Amino acid sequence: MSAPADGRARPVWARIPGRDVLLALLAIIVVFGISGVLTGYQAYVVTVVVIFTIIGASHTVLFGAAGQPSVGHAALLGAGVYATIAVSRITSFGMEGELVAGIVVGALIGVVIGLPSLRIGSLYLAIATLALCIVAQQIYFEWTGLTGGGGGTQVPPPTLFGTAYTPLGLLYIALVVMGVAMLFARNLLRGRQGRAWNAVRTSPLAASSLGMSLGWQKVGAFGVSGAMVGCAGVLYAHTVNYVSPQDFSLELSIVTLVIAIIGGQRYLWGAALGAIFVEGLPEMLRTTGEFRYVIYGVVFVVIMIFFPGGFAGGIVALWRRFGPGRKRLAPAEIELAPTATIVEAELAQSTARGSRPEAPTVSGDGGIGLSIRDVRVAFGGVTAVDGVSAEIVPGSVVGLVGPNGAGKTTLLNAVSGFVGLAGGEIAVGDTVLRPRRPAQRRALGVGRTFQNLSLHEGLTVMDHLMIGQHAVAGYGSVSQVLRLPPFVRGERRMRADAIETAEMLGLADLLDERVENLAYGVQKRVDVARAVVARPRLLLLDEPAAGLTPDEGDDLVGRVLVHSRHVGATVVLVEHNIELVMRVTDRVVALNFGRVIADDVPDVVRRQDDFVEAYLGG
Amino acid sequence: MSAFLQAIVNGLMTGGVYALLALSIALIFKTMDAVNFATASMGAFCAFLFFQVGTILNLGWAAGLAVAVVGAVLLGWAVERGIVRPLGSGDLFRLVLATMGLDIVLNNATQIFFGSGVQNINAPLPSGGVAVAGLNIDLTRLVILGVAVAGAIVLGVVLRYTNLGVGMRAYAQDPQAATLMGVPARTVSRWTWIISSLLGLIAAIMVASVSVLSVGFLQGTFISAFTAAVLGGLSSLPGAVAGGFILGVLEALSIAYAPRAVTIALPVLIILVVLLIRPAGLFGRLSASRA
Numbered sequence: 085m086s087a088p089a090d091g092r093a094r095p096v097w098a099r100i101p102g103r104d105v106l107l108a109l110l111a112i113i114v115v116f117g118i119s120g121v122l123t124g125y126q127a128y129v130v131t132v133v134v135i136f137t138i139i140g141a142s143h144t145v146l147f148g149a150a151g152q153p154s155v156g157h158a159a160l161l162g163a164g165v166y167a168t169i170a171v172s173r174i175t176s177f178g179m180e181g182e183l184v185a186g187i188v189v190g191a192l193i194g195v196v197i198g199l200p201s202l203r204i205g206s207l208y209l210a211i212a213t214l215a216l217c218i219v220a221q222q223i224y225f226e227w228t229g230l231t232g233g234g235g236g237t238q239v240p241p242p243t244l245f246g247t248a249y250t251p252l253g254l255l256y257i258a259l260v261v262m263g264v265a266m267l268f269a270r271n272l273l274r275g276r277q278g279r280a281w282n283a284v285r286t287s288p289l290a291a292s293s294l295g296m297s298l299g300w301q302k303v304g305a306f307g308v309s310g311a312m313v314g315c316a317g318v319l320y321a322h323t324v325n326y327v328s329p330q331d332f333s334l335e336l337s338i339v340t341l342v343i344a345i346i347g348g349q350r351y352l353w354g355a356a357l358g359a360i361f362v363e364g365l366p367e368m369l370r371t372t373g374e375f376r377y378v379i380y381g382v383v384f385v386v387i388m389i390f391f392p393g394g395f396a397g398g399i400v401a402l403w404r405r406f407g408p409g410r411k412r413l414a415p416a417e418i419e420l421a422p423t424a425t426i427v428e429a430e431l432a433q434s435t436a437r438g439s440r441p442e443a444p445t446v447s448g449d450g451g452i453g454l455s456i457r458d459v460r461v462a463f464g465g466v467t468a469v470d471g472v473s474a475e476i477v478p479g480s481v482v483g484l485v486g487p488n489g490a491g492k493t494t495l496l497n498a499v500s501g502f503v504g505l506a507g508g509e510i511a512v513g514d515t516v517l518r519p520r521r522p523a524q525r526r527a528l529g530v531g532r533t534f535q536n537l538s539l540h541e542g543l544t545v546m547d548h549l550m551i552g553q554h555a556v557a558g559y560g561s562v563s564q565v566l567r568l569p570p571f572v573r574g575e576r577r578m579r580a581d582a583i584e585t586a587e588m589l590g591l592a593d594l595l596d597e598r599v600e601n602l603a604y605g606v607q608k609r610v611d612v613a614r615a616v617v618a619r620p621r622l623l624l625l626d627e628p629a630a631g632l633t634p635d636e637g638d639d640l641v642g643r644v645l646v647h648s649r650h651v652g653a654t655v656v657l658v659e660h661n662i663e664l665v666m667r668v669t670d671r672v673v674a675l676n677f678g679r680v681i682a683d684d685v686p687d688v689v690r691r692q693d694d695f696v697e698a699y700l701g702g
Numbered sequence: 703m704s705a706f707l708q709a710i711v712n713g714l715m716t717g718g719v720y721a722l723l724a725l726s727i728a729l730i731f732k733t734m735d736a737v738n739f740a741t742a743s744m745g746a747f748c749a750f751l752f753f754q755v756g757t758i759l760n761l762g763w764a765a766g767l768a769v770a771v772v773g774a775v776l777l778g779w780a781v782e783r784g785i786v787r788p789l790g791s792g793d794l795f796r797l798v799l800a801t802m803g804l805d806i807v808l809n810n811a812t813q814i815f816f817g818s819g820v821q822n823i824n825a826p827l828p829s830g831g832v833a834v835a836g837l838n839i840d841l842t843r844l845v846i847l848g849v850a851v852a853g854a855i856v857l858g859v860v861l862r863y864t865n866l867g868v869g870m871r872a873y874a875q876d877p878q879a880a881t882l883m884g885v886p887a888r889t890v891s892r893w894t895w896i897i898s899s900l901l902g903l904i905a906a907i908m909v910a911s912v913s914v915l916s917v918g919f920l921q922g923t924f925i926s927a928f929t930a931a932v933l934g935g936l937s938s939l940p941g942a943v944a945g946g947f948i949l950g951v952l953e954a955l956s957i958a959y960a961p962r963a964v965t966i967a968l969p970v971l972i973i974l975v976v977l978l979i980r981p982a983g984l985f986g987r988l989s990a991s992r993a
Contacts, residue, residue, distance in 0.1 A: 153795050155802075200978060208981045210798070211737070211932065215973040218925065222966050338739075338802045345799060378814070381807035388800040389788045 133364040134258040140355030142312035143344030150305035151285030155337040156213030159220030162332035164317015178243030190314015198306025202299035224329035236328030239321045275564045276557040286540035295526030295555035348396025357395040450479030451654035452621040459508035468494040470678035481655045483665035486675035526555045531620030535627040546595040549582035552614035585617040619651040709958040715843040717950020718850030723927030724942035726901035732874045732937045736797040742924035743808035745902030748774040778899030820916040846908045929969035935986020
């Protein structure tokens with residue numbers, strides 16, 4: 085997914101730009117060539133495979149990336165089919181108009197199906213798609229004027245810009261449509277949008293703190309998925325010639341999902357393998373219907389149990405293992421790289437002085453302030469934070485300490501918008517935060533880390549660093565799909581920032597490693613790196629040293645504070661290691677039982693009686 | 703007025719079957735956090751065993767029932783052992799998706815074993831109707847209602863008073879804590895699937911007794927039962943029963959008073975309204991992992 089930043093050798097073919105696009109083009113040309121000798125029936129079978137490849141790929145976007153299974157895709161396919169029939173009856177356009185209509189109708193219905201995700205979680209949304217699939221089929225049955233009801237209706241033969249097409253011609257059109265759809269989907273998946281979907285799937289909490297609205301991300305994925313199925317519906321209508329509402333059943337929805345999963349839902353090309361297996365092979369082998377379904381049902385279950393990655397996931401795993409060029413590091417080889425010298429020098433200085441590092445230059449304007457005014461947070465009858473006020477001035481480093489259960493993390497979660505307020509208000513700079521809107525925080529320049537990491541499993545360190553810059557990518561989805569200059573510039577800049585941050589935190593050699601393979605201490609750095617890479621103006625650190633050795637903890641916190649000085653960020657540090665907090669902060673706010681018991685410079689707090697009592701038991 | 707009461711009575715009698723199948727769905731959801739999409743095909747397969755062995759082999763109903771019960775137990779056991787356990791916990795959707803695959807397999811296996819024809823069933827249940835206070839009560843459906851209520855009560859007793867039942871409830875609340883307290887997770891999981899399978903068998907026999915026996919004959923009931931379970935909160939067993947009866951009555955009322963389209967769309971409308979207004983249903987609690 086990401087280019088190697090460490091200069092490890094990769095084979096020549098891997099360095100060809102856009103090699104997967106070339107490979108796909110090659111595959112399509114081969115099919116084109118073979119198509120010349122196909123009989124009408126064989127052309128029909130290949131077209132069906134192409135159609136189901138597009139539908140399977142739509143699940144790659146929605147389920148593989150955004151993590152939302154849908155059993156409503158038959159309804160979307162029906163929408164594309166009936167949009168085709170409507171266009172061909174009402175207008176004089178051929179497939180050129182039908183494709184536009186199919187894509188628009190599919191995208192709109194997809195968005196409508198996705199809208200409940202603003203309110204409900206993914207399991208309930210999956211249930212809603214089931215309900216919608218059934219209701220849509222009923223609508224198709226009842227709307228006899230368009231659909232012919234139970235008797236079905238004939239689809240007019242395909243024309244494109246006034247020219248009529250044979251089944252073979254239709255296959256060519258289908259291949260082109262598939263190529264374009266897959267290219268767009270690939271472009272969407274590679275870049276800001278695809279990273280956001282993957283982030284939302286793998287760690288909703290972290291994703292929302294990085295400025296992603298969980299609900300709208302899914303709505304968008306539904307829209308894209310719907311557009312793909314809609315254009316597949318146009319091809320489907322002309323391929324089968326005769327459609328009836330019976331076709332758009334729950335079973336068909338499930339079959340499309342089965343195709344995506346058997347093929348490997350994380351890879352677009354997996355959908356082609358799935359479609360060949362489910363729709364192509366049985367036709368070619370001429371097996372009888374019942375056994376065919378039993379066989380692919382069994383294969384599906386076996387794949388779910390033993391190869392959750394599907395065919396494509398298996399091929400990729402084999403390639404990683406045995407293919408050329410990709411040498412995996414043995415765990416013993418994974419070690420932190422030497423870091424940027426400026427940080428190193430300052431750390432050495434500060435260690436020598438036994439005080440916190442002073443940055444020689446401040447390039448930012450010192451960060452943004454945080455005002456906590458009489459904040460209360462209650463869970464049922466338990467008041468976890470009870471009237472806390474604190475004024476954190478821009479550019480300061482403030483420690484937030486207190487025994488377990490004092491309300492530190494709850495307060496941090498209130499600032500992040502993960503929990504609602506029972507009273508009071510929180511402002512960042514001059515802006516009063518809206519409770520329960522975590523995505524709003526990032527836009528104001530707030531970044532945070534997580535005590536329990538919340539990393540994105542399956543993604544690389546580089547991916548995390550790019551995901552961290554979601555809110556500052558500087559390009560939109562249109563630029564991304566069409567690979568316009570803003571996209572190219574944005575990616576280049578983000579990549580450079582990512583590498584810089586990785587060097588600062590000693591992750592430069594590990595950019596291509598997937599995070600679940602890393603040691604805990606390194607994962608902790610990745611979590612911090614994701615939060616700081618976009619240069620937040622206010623950085624909330626939730627126990628960055630927890631679980632690390634004292635040296636590791638000192639090192640990590642030291643590096644982050646130096647970085648924050650450089651970019652100009654206010655830092656709130658929640659930490660149990662009191663010695664560390666006292667050494668590196670300007671001010672310490674101590675909580676106990678949800679109330680502030682001390683708020684002063686470290687040396688004063690250290691001597692305050694009730695603070696000592698809360699910590700050391702008197 | 704009597705038409706209204708008649709609709710309510712009819713609704714309650716249909717609702718019994720919904721409640722039974724909804725229990726089968728809710729029991730799995732409560733302990734496994736997953737919707738079993740193969741509920742209908744599992745029950746239908748076992749119902750085929752019952753009717754085919756009973757009538758075709760001429761062994762009598764008792765033998766047919768014995769074969770079907772053994773079949774349901776074995777099927778529940780096999781699904782747990784062969785699919786649920788190897789899948790393990792973790793990803794919320796893998797089990798749900800795997801049950802979709804199982805549904806495909808079982809539906810087509812049923813067709814291969816028993817043929818795709820439609821058979822009318824002569825169930826060993828009393829037929830005819832009696833009039834009570836001006837209401838016509840169908841005896842077959844009354845017996846079915848009785849069986850459904852009895853099934854729900856037996857399940858309630860098992861869950862409340864047996865070691866296994868208490869373990870199942872503890873496991874459903876917090877698998878990790880229950881396992882640490884000595885609740886055998888595998889036993890709980892195995893019996894959850896076996897009991898769910900048995901509930902499905904009873905519901906399937908009841909439905910076949912008043913309709914026909916054919917591949918996929920239980921799918922419509924499954925949608926209704928699923929709606930009932932969603933209405934009751936998916937993870938709540940009393941909710942599933944209540945949801946079953948409420949849906950049965952609503953359906954009967956809509957048949958009596960509303961246009962046909964409303965009756966057809968009723969389950970789906972209920973699912974959508976519940977999900978949008980109160981995803982936890984009437985009796986359920988929203989858990990963090992599902993929200």
